[in-house]
Amino acid sequence: MLDDDAIFCKVLSHYISLNPDYSIKTFTEASQFTAALSQKPDIVTIDYMLPGSSGGILIQQVKDLSPESKIIVISGQQDIQVAIDLFKKGAHDYIMKDKDTQQRLWMSIQNIRETISLKKEVEHLQQEVEKKYDFQKAVIGNSPVLKQVFALMEKAVSTSITVSISGETGTGKELIAKSIHFNSFRKKHSFVPVNVAAIPKELLESELFGYEKGAFTGAASRRIGKFEEAHKGTLFLDEIGEMDLAIQAKLLRALQEKEICRLGSNEIIKTDVRIIVATHRNLEEEVQKGNFREDLYYRILGLPLQLPPLRMRGNDILLIAKHFIDLFSKENDLGKKTLSTEVKNKLLCYAFPGNIRELKSVVELGCVLSNDEEIGIDHIRLNTSTRSNIALASDNISLDDYISDLIQHYLEKHNYDVVHVARLLKVGKSTIYRMIKSNRLQLRRRINKYEQPEIV
């Protein structure tokens, strides 16, 4: 606290020191005050008018010597221009010397304290997030296929290259995208995920690019889109293969020109966004089928990252299972839990069509069902209703069953599109319908991409 008026300074410091959390030092001379800035105070108060100095000069000195300190100027000057100039120079607050000075200063310090506290909390959380998404900690496993993924991720973090992640459902595409973001120089800015499949196509454009008030019925106020939200950060477009062709054209323009226009506006907004896309589809095939624009495909291909399915990751299955068991046991206070040898062998042989997401559910249920430390074979429920997962790997199967399982597998993979599966497997669609009729195959209702699957 710097004020050449010893009386006023004493009264103010006494008032503020009523809060025992505050430690205050007072100075009546600018030279002593600037010498003490090496102690990096959280807050400094400066009298605007001091002999041989001025508020403007002192603000600059504080900014040079203790840049994190918040500056409150206390002055008897009623000139609004003085206040504006001081704010421009970096003052946090400007308080007039009058009968309310004490209370105003108290409130100002309280506000700064909350800001500092929030800032520290954000920094702490940011560090936690960085730790959480450290490659080795976030993505568990040491299989050769995963090591290849790590190597490519290392390449991805050092630049802003677009990354296209492909892999079956549940292989951790979003986790990989987050890990790339939080290990890149963009980590201080936002990671904005957009699940393209979850947003109706007529809403996707406004979601991505934002809109102005009155742009369409219901646009009651301006809203920024995901591109603007992700400025200087990362935009993660999950399930990009589901994107409507009309929006694909607009996305292509946004990526090429690095600029967007909100709906209902002609204003061009420059964006600096790193794009990561993910899909479970084979986009090359989608291009050939005319479902995906070829120019956009080449624009987003960037660095392709193919995530291996869990069944190809060998012992990673057990490492990941242990991670989920430890986490679940800790969260639910279940004590130590381990997998029996029999369970381990069973998990290693299982195909995990739902990949890591399925493994998590399986072991969490195992934790709940087992009363003892050991999770036994009776506590593990694997999805054997669709035999295709296991039958293809078994050596105890008839040709008829093999064919049924194969077609069933394709039907599930391709959303029960009989015509499409028949074309892929080069069999007549009537053959498939016949097998369905004779109950050799199960046909579920085709799933609309915006709704949850409904089993019939």
Place this chain on the structure above:
Amino acid sequence: MNNQKLYSPESLLLNCCEDESFVHTVVALFLQHMPQYFQEIQDGVATANWYAVYRNAHTMKASIDLFNIIPLKTLIREIERQGKAEMPESSLPMQLTQLKDLLYDCMKELRKDYGIEN
């Protein structure tokens, strides 16, 4: 009784967070510094150093408000204004005399009320 005083003990106590011992400290500081500020105003007028007149009047103003010395409130602002404008008016010498008389009367009251020796 209080109405007859030049300063307001109530305002002072309130501004000192109703801490009697701290009021003593503040009164002691007032007695120590105010004559010095006044002297610098006088010297400033004598040497036409109007910045010194303005700055010291400005400093005294805060303490006069703190002690709520009503008869001095307008007077000190008048002197401050003339110092800032560097345009002394013919009434300035008389205003200085008024300031000195009232200030020293007030200090006499404070010494008496708080038992502080010269």
